[in-house]
Amino acid sequence: MLWLSQKRQTHTLSLTHAVLKQAEAKVPFPLGFSDLGFPLPSPSSSSPLQPRNTAKKRERMVGFNMQPYGIQSMLKEGHKHLSGLDEAVLKNIDACKQLSTITRTSLGPNGMNKMVINHLDKLFVTNDAATIVSELEVQHPAAKVLVLAGKAQQEEIGDGANLTISFAGELLQGAEDLIRMGLHPSEIISGYSKAIKKAIEILDELVGNGSENMDVRDKEQVISRMKAAVASKQFGLEDTICSFVADACIQVCPKNPANFNVDNVRVAKLLGGGLHNSTVVRGLVLKSDAVGTIKRMEKAKVAVFAGGVDTSATETKGTVLIHSAEQLENYSKTEEAKVEELIKAVADSGAKVIVSGAAVGEMALHFCERYKLMVLKISSKFELRRFCRTTGAVAMLKLSQPNPDDLGYVDSVSVEEIGGARVTIVKNEEGGNSVATVVLRGSTDSILDDLERAVDDGVNTYKALCRDSRIVPGAAATEIELAKRVKDFSFKETGLDQYAIAKFAECFEMVPRTLAENAGLNAMEIISSLYAEHASGNTKIGIDLDGGVCKDISTMSIWDLHVTKSFALKYAADAACTVLRVDQIIMSKPAGGPRRQEPAGGMDED
Structure with a gap:
């Protein structure tokens, strides 16, 4: 009897211990456990035990807490939601900076080539930013905004896509610095909007005298305006290519130059020989x-x-019986x-x-x-x-x-x-x-493709000349003058957006810095020399990449089109402000269908 009593006490203590452990784990008790005669414990009360009806309430509460809440309750499983400065704004800025870093090293006549292999296994060796970003298939939504800005610049003007993407990335880099200083994105957007308006006003003041009345059928003037755009693609061959393009464009130019059609200048690529064997054919x-x-x-x-x-x-098979x-x-x-x-x-x-x-x-x-x-x-x-x-x-x-x-x-x-x-x-x-064709000769397909892109840039530049022939100094002379004057404009502002305007002015230094770095020069010395020359009133002083010094661009005949520069700055500022206005990213789950079978290498879609 004594042994049986001790066994019952041990069994009772074991059950009580199990009940207390289950209560601490906040696990609902199985039905019928209270039928043993033991009250259920309550971890929230001073007593370790609680009535049976309280346990049922707790069971319902545990089930309610497992339900999703907030934006998760509205969207399907598998979605992505990012919000706030750290998750959305700064990550968007970082993605855009990575894209602009890729294209910036290809800016200017000494820009480096990129080797891109697309999803069709087609090889591209080029420094043309429009071709690079179109073949990269960028997936990040914020970086796509910069890609769209570059494509818009390419479709509108035909040149300046690299400047658009690189300058937008530099603006977002400056915005990140201001955000970490404590400025709100709305204040940065306000400052950038004021700065771009002022920059366009200054750009109009830098237009060369008499350039608005240029004769688009004068070959020498056309070549001087076209040289900067072509040199950024084929440095050292710009004189030969510009001569071909100018001849072809002047041959097909209609009576009203505003009606010039770029499709009337064609390119035929023939393997063999070199650029000196190329020619222009009327037809x-x-x-x-x-x-x-x-x-x-x-x-x-x-x-x-x-x-x-x-x-x-x-359409169907048939049989003819002949006797x-x-x-x-x-x-x-x-x-x-x-x-x-x-x-x-x-x-x-x-x-x-x-x-x-x-x-x-x-x-x-x-x-x-x-x-x-x-x-x-x-x-x-x-x-x-x-x-x-x-x-x-x-x-x-x-x-x-x-x-x-x-x-x-x-x-x-x-x-x-x-x-x-x-x-x-x-x-x-x-x-x-009337149609003219530039017959290009080259040793490889990659060289011919890159020469064709240079010719396309030249033809698009001629079309822009027919639309607006105004020119501004090239070789980073315009950018340094814009940086100096916009910086002076920021001192006149009294609000917090003056910091954004000053940062906008600093971003113009990206162009001379990149040109100097790509040419192997000391960027800080070049920028300091440019500021010193422009402070003394020499607004046409730019970078002579061959000599590695600052020089008057009018003696080098390096000019940029006003319309190309203005559109590039506008698109870059709009893209940067668009990215800064985003504070949340909400992405639904991708479609779960089977992946499309990719065609064999070398095949193209119709």
């Missing part, structure tokens, strides 16, 4: 030979067929007669040149030769559209008799040999559709 150059024996035609009407020049085929040789001969004659009828109808319409967007059948080519029709094949649909725009023709879907309104006109079509390659030159000077 559209197709990198293909004519189909057939007729290689030249003058003052001819043109018929364009996008679907090819061949016998029509049914004799006579039936086989009649079948072939019927097919030949049908093709001849179509080709004769084209010839009777007055067309002397047929352009096919697809295959040219042997039988159709035979009858084209019989009726003295010249046949060209253009596989690229973009090149075909350009040919139609040049000649005024309308592309028809299938081979049929064209209407008079569908026919185009060319002054001459001829096959010539350039550098061992046979090309077709299409000339048409009527109707304002």
Whole structure:
């Protein structure tokens, strides 16, 4: 009996100990535990035990606390939410700084190249910021704002994308310093807005005298304005490239220069030789030979067929049962007669040149030769559209008799040999559709691609000249003068935004500092010398990268377009203010579908 009593006491103590441990762990008790006769403990009361109904209330409270609260209760599982200075603002600034660091080392004539391999395994070796950021596929939402600003600059002007992205990153770096000093982002935005307005006013005052009345058909003046843009892509070759581009642009410039179309200056890239073998051809150059024996035609009407020049085929397979040789001969004659009828109808319409967007059948080519029709094949649909725009023709879907309104006109079509390659030159000077082609020669595809980007920058600069020919000093002379005057403007402000205006002025030093660093010069000495010269009133003193000294840019003929500079500064300031206005980032969970199968290397999407 004594042994049984001790065993019951031990069992009672063990149960009490288990109850107390479960209460401390705040775990709801299982139903039926209180049926043993023990009251439930309460960790919040002085007594270790509590009634049964209190335990049920506690069970409900524990279940309620497990529910999400705040913004988490509104969004799906897997979302991301960042807020506050540390999580949102400063992280956004850091992402933008990383992007601007990539492009800044490519700024200026001594900028370094970047080797970019995109998702299609295509290789890009270039220092063109627009190409770099478009192939990087940036994912960070704040950095995308800078990418969009650079693309807007490239589409609007055609040059200055690097300045836009690099200057925006420098502004955000200055904003980070001000935030850590204690300024609120709204005060920084207010200061930056005042500073950019003042900077544009100062930029208008720095315009060269008489530059607004420039003759866009004067080759020497065009080259002097174009040289800075081309030198940033191909330093040392700018004189040769600018001469080609100026010739091509002046040849196709309409009576009203404001109507200049950049698509009227084309680029044809032919492997082999060097830049000194390049030339400018008056007309559209197709990198293909004519189909057939007729290689030249003058003052001819043109018929364009996008679907090819061949016998029509049914969409489904069919079987023809032939019982004799006579039936086989009649079948072939019927097919030949049908093709001849179509080709004769084209010839009777007055067309002397047929352009096919697809295959040219042997039988159709035979009858084209019989009726003295010249046949060209253009596989690229973009090149075909350009040919139609040049000649005024309308592309028809299938081979049929064209209407008079569908026919185009060319002054001459001829096959010539350039550098061992046979090309077709299409000339048409009527109707304002004159086209010029810069034929570039180079040893590798990468060199040709980079030369093409330099030519594109030159053509876009010419278009900007036709729009607004005003120029400002280059070689960082304008940026130092802006920094000096905006800094003086900040001293006149009395609010906290004066610190933001002063920081905006300091950000202009990024341009001379980067130019000096990329050229291997001492940036601090260059900037100090520039400030000293500009303080004495020499507003045209810039950096001579060849001599490593400060020099009057008018003697070096280095000018930047006013419209390029003003748009770049505006886009950069707008992008920086947009990033600073963001205080929360809310991203939903990415779609969970299967990943799209990537095409094989070297293939491009239509």
